[in-house]
Amino acid sequence: MTLVPYQGDRLAQADIWLGLHDDELRRRAVTAARDRDADTLVSLSLAYLTQHAASGILTSPRTLEAYALGIRQFLVYADTQAVALLRPDRHAPQRYVQAMLAAGRKPAGVQLKVAAAGALYRALRWAGATEADPFRDVRVPRDPTSGIEKRPPYTEDELVEVLEHADPHTTFLIFLMAHAGLRISEALALTWDDIDEVSRRIHVTSGKGRKARRVTMSVRLARAARHFRALYGPGAPEHARYRPSGRAPQYVFRYATQQAARYHLIRVFTAAGVPFRGFHPGRKYAGTRLLQQVKDFGRVAAHLGHASVDTTRRGYARLAADDLKDDLAGW
Structure with a gap:
C-alpha cells in the first residue's frame, strides 16, 4: 500500500474559499487586490490551485511554495511600479519579464515567476474579481545554454x-x-x-x-x-x-x-x-x-x-x- 501524505490542512484552507457565496468570494478577492494583501491573495491562489490545477490536492508542496513565493514577488513589483492589479496596463507583464532579465535572473527562473503570476490572475478570474489575463501572451526568451x-x-x-x-x-x-x-x-x-x-x-x-x-x-x-x-x-x-x-x-x-x-x-x-x-x-x-x-x-x-x-x-x-x-x- 502506498502511503499518501496527509493533505487535510491544505484542503481545509481551500474549503474556506470554496464555501463562500460567489458575491462574498468576489468581494474578498477585490478587497485583497485593492489593499495589496499578499497573504490573502496567496491563500486565494493556493485554494484555486488545490481545486482546479491539473494535480489538484496532489500538487506537490514544493510547487505550491514556489508559486507562493512568485506571487509575493510579483506583488512587490506591482506595488513599486504602481500596477493596477485588477486592470493592469497591457505592457506591464512584459515589462515585469524584462525587469527580471535585466536584474540578472535566468530565463528558467523568469518562466517560473511568470507561471506564478499567471496563477494569481487565474485565481482572481475564478473569484470573479477581474477578467484580465495579462500574462497570456507574455514571452520569455529561451536560454541557449543547456542545463548540463x-x-x-x-x-x-x-x-x-x-x-x-x-x-x-x-x-x-x-x-x-x-x-x-x-x-x-x-x-x-x-x-x-x-x-x-x-x-x-x-x-x-x-x-x-x-x-x-x-x-x-x-x-x-x-x-x-x-x-x-x-x-x-x-x-x-x-x-x-x-x-x-x-x-x-x-x-x-x-x-x-x-x-x-x-x-x-x-x-x-x-x-x-x-x-x-x-x-x-x-x-x-x-x-x-x-x-x-x-x-x-x-x-x-x-x-x-x-x-x-x-x-x-x-x-x-x-x-x-x-x-x-x-x-x-x-x-
Whole structure:
C-alpha cells in the first residue's frame, strides 16, 4: 500500500474559499487586490490551485511554495511600479519579464515567476474579481545554454573524494543519486520495502508527477544498500537509535526534508574540499555516465524517470566531445 501524505490542512484552507457565496468570494478577492494583501491573495491562489490545477490536492508542496513565493514577488513589483492589479496596463507583464532579465535572473527562473503570476490572475478570474489575463501572451526568451552546461555533473574524482569522508548514511544517499539517478525527493520517500538488494531493484513510488518506476541498482549501490540495512534496517541494533526525529520506522532515511539532507551532504562535501552544487549534479553524473556506456538517450531517460527524452538531452546527459572518434576512424 502506498502511503499518501496527509493533505487535510491544505484542503481545509481551500474549503474556506470554496464555501463562500460567489458575491462574498468576489468581494474578498477585490478587497485583497485593492489593499495589496499578499497573504490573502496567496491563500486565494493556493485554494484555486488545490481545486482546479491539473494535480489538484496532489500538487506537490514544493510547487505550491514556489508559486507562493512568485506571487509575493510579483506583488512587490506591482506595488513599486504602481500596477493596477485588477486592470493592469497591457505592457506591464512584459515589462515585469524584462525587469527580471535585466536584474540578472535566468530565463528558467523568469518562466517560473511568470507561471506564478499567471496563477494569481487565474485565481482572481475564478473569484470573479477581474477578467484580465495579462500574462497570456507574455514571452520569455529561451536560454541557449543547456542545463548540463550551466550546472554540470559531479566528476568521478569529486565523488570519490566525497565518499572517502562519508558515513554509511550519506554514502547510501549519494549512491542513490549518482548511481540510481534518484531525485532527492524520491530518495527521501523510500521505504525499506522499496529496496530489493537481491534483484538489485528499487521501486520508486513517489516520482515526479506521481509516476512510479523500477530502477536498477549498480553492484556498488546494492552493496551499500545491504550494508545500510544491516546497520539501520528493521531489526538492526541501531534501528531504534537511528530515528531521533521520530519519523515512521518504514522510511529508509530518518529525515524527510531536503533542507536536512542538504545540511548533512554539505558537511561531507566540505570535509572533502568539494563544492556542493546541489542534488541534481548527482543525477546528471548518473545520466552522463550511463549515456557514455549505452549510447541511448531513451534508456537513460527511463533510468532517470524523465517523461521526455528531450529533458534528458538538454539537461542531464552528454556524450564526450570525441565520442565519434572510433566510428569515424575508417572514413
